[in-house]
Amino acid sequence: MENKYDEPQNLSLTKKQRKIIRIKNIILDGATELFLKKTYENTSMNEIADFVALSRATLYNYFRTKEEIYYDIGTRYGQDLIKKLQKLKDPKKSGLEVLISIFKILLEDTLENPFIPQILSNLYLKLNDLNLLNNFFYDALNKNKSTEVKASIDSLDRHVIGFTNIFITYRIIMNSEFQRGIKDGSIKTSLGNFGFFSIMNIVYIGSGGFFRSFQFPLKQYGMTEKKIIELILELIISQLT
């Protein structure tokens, strides 16, 4: 698997800090590959160390537990995703068109790495457990008051903080394109904001679960992975128009 995560270019980082990020990325890439091949449960820290050619001791310097690697894969992915989604913003396109491009990226990423939606769901459940998804949090999100939410999460563990920032930005992007599509007439739906997010989450989480079990012979059914993604996009469009 190629490394899609750029070397850190930020000049404010010291040489040592850049090395840490580089090695962490190598570990996360290797672990991702093993989790996809053997599942998370059946992969050990020893195997990860072997796979990326580090000693067991060095690996533990970077990540104390396998769970930490798991959640780091999710938050690293989320940060990368947000950057990609922000580039899709385009006033020349309709809200529906931008939303479709967003889902296309989400689904292609999920096809390549089917356990990502599961990691993100688990991070979401962590937020749930912390009772952060209460009225305040949801209200603030819907009104784009991300600073209010930020104040209440500053004391959390770094994965939950990372995920919360990703989740807020994701919701704001989706919400703004959804509203734009209703205004420009490209989106016609009785779903409402909440119904829209519900359906979208169901399709996203479900696609991950479906792609995870993608070991049967698609071709025999006249199917390709590309065609499955098209089917799912059509399903989403049918809910928005």
Place this chain on the structure above:
Amino acid sequence: MENKYDEPQNLSLTKKQRKIIRIKNIILDGATELFLKKTYENTSMNEIADFVALSRATLYNYFRTKEEIYYDIGTRYGQDLIKKLQKLKDPKKSGLEVLISIFKILLEDTLENPFIPQILSNLYLKLNDLNLLNNFFYDALNKNKSTEVKASIDSLDRHVIGFTNIFITYRIIMNSEFQRGIKDGSIKTSLGNFGFFSIMNIVYIGSGGFFRSFQFPLKQYGMTEKKIIELILELIISQLT
């Protein structure tokens, strides 16, 4: 949680066998309740024993591992589901109507017990790992040749055997209603058999994931659980008509 699983009535069972089934059901019900409250990962065998008022030793007499309980919950549910689905067969109703009743049951069950789709997916992945989902298996399923498939699974562990039988029966029921709907004109879709199952699996697995994170205040969004299920059923109908 009420026990929805009937006491075993089969007269060919001895009194002792009936007692084993009864106690197993009590354990499975208690474990389900704990898994829903605290997640599977955060529930220990000790807590399950405490919760159902059995000694640790007695619990281990019935189930050697927590994983066994987990998969037993899935296969017990599947067997119960098949019985319910078989009762829905009704020549006076269209294929579409019967399929909608099937999904209604699936979704209501999933709302009550959101980790069921995950257990079933994991059992499905076990089948995948065993390379059983090869051309032969899928071909046989599509041609309703369940006996051919049965021959190849007789040597597997009991959860995989149980699940395979459930999965075959489920596919046959769904397939037969899907074909019936196309013949009676109630279903009009370009999805094809495989596309239909793909979309349905995505929606089913996704609903489980979505319902698992159902801790936010639905009412504030003018939503009820019933309304969410209606939205999902509408989504399914939109794909079939």
